[in-house]
Amino acid sequence: MTPFGFALRFYLGLGAPAVRRRYPDCTVRAAAAYSPDLVRTLLSLYVGQAGPEVGRSEPVKPGSSHLTLASGEQFFFKEFPRRHAGHDLERALRISRVDRAWRAAHLLPHLGLHTPAAVGTARRREANGSITEYLATVWLEGAVQFPVALPASGPERADMLREFAALMRRCHRSGVYTRDLVKNVLVQTEGSARTYSMVDLDGVHPLRRVTRRRILFHMKQLAHYCPLSEEEARVVCEEYLGTTEGKWAAAVREALRPSGHS
Secondary structure (H helix, E strand, O other): OHHHHHHHHHHHHHOHHHHHOOOOOOOOOOOOOOOHHHHHHHHHHOOOOOOOOEEEEEEEEEEEEEEOOEEEEEEEEEEEEEOOOHHHHHHOOOOOHHHHHHHHHHHHHHOEEOOEEEEEEEEEEEOOOOEEEEEEOOOOOOOHHHHOHHHHHHOHHHHHHHHEEEEEEEHOOOOOOOOOOOOHEEEEEEEOOOEEEEOOHHOOOOOOOOOHHHHHHHHHHHHHHOOOOHHHHHHHHHHHHHOOHHHHHHHHHOOOOOOOOO
16 A cells, blocks of 8 residues: 555545444444443543442553453553644544544554554543543553563564564555654564554554655664664664665664664
8 A cells, every 4th residue: 555545544534434434423432343332331440430340440651541341351541631722623623643543543454564453432521621532442461562572682582673674664665654663562472473563553643654764763763772783783674675785775774773863
């Protein structure tokens, strides 16, 4: 898919047309495999209006929680508060951060990119009259951020760097760009198999084109969070570009040097 094609589908929300037709009102909407009642229950649990018989809420970081229902089902729940008037306009145009994350969660799997499955979204008017939006996704058990999951040394480190380079290549060739890519990729390991999932999908904005400058920014990010040796930089460059020769490859290798981050 071309970058233009991705941007157009993303903006129009065509990743889940049946869901969008069924739930035109953004107050509460649910993915095809879930119900609006479940989303309402998760919201009640998150804001403290549901008792322990319903489940429990464990903060992950400010503005998000790990929710576990009495049934044992687990979810990730994140809030998106109104911070300025521009957020009101985005909601009116249906391109708010929640809308972007919702659509990206439906579209990216069609591009071969893993994400936590979307469960639903909710909108709630606070006591002061402001609007807060929420996104619920499935909980990725045992998932950790890529820089944390990456071993300090050994053959597994080299394999994971190649796999991450392949993920970056897939994102960029699909026209998908999110600024904070490296720390927003979670890794799940089962045996010798690893799954890389993109999170914080509200950062996947359709108007952010994949330019050479942005590609180099991701390479600098990788070098910042996961300092690489010269050989590792060569491995990442070769996996990403298919070669280590030429001016563009030299620019990528230079960005992968630890000193390349600013």
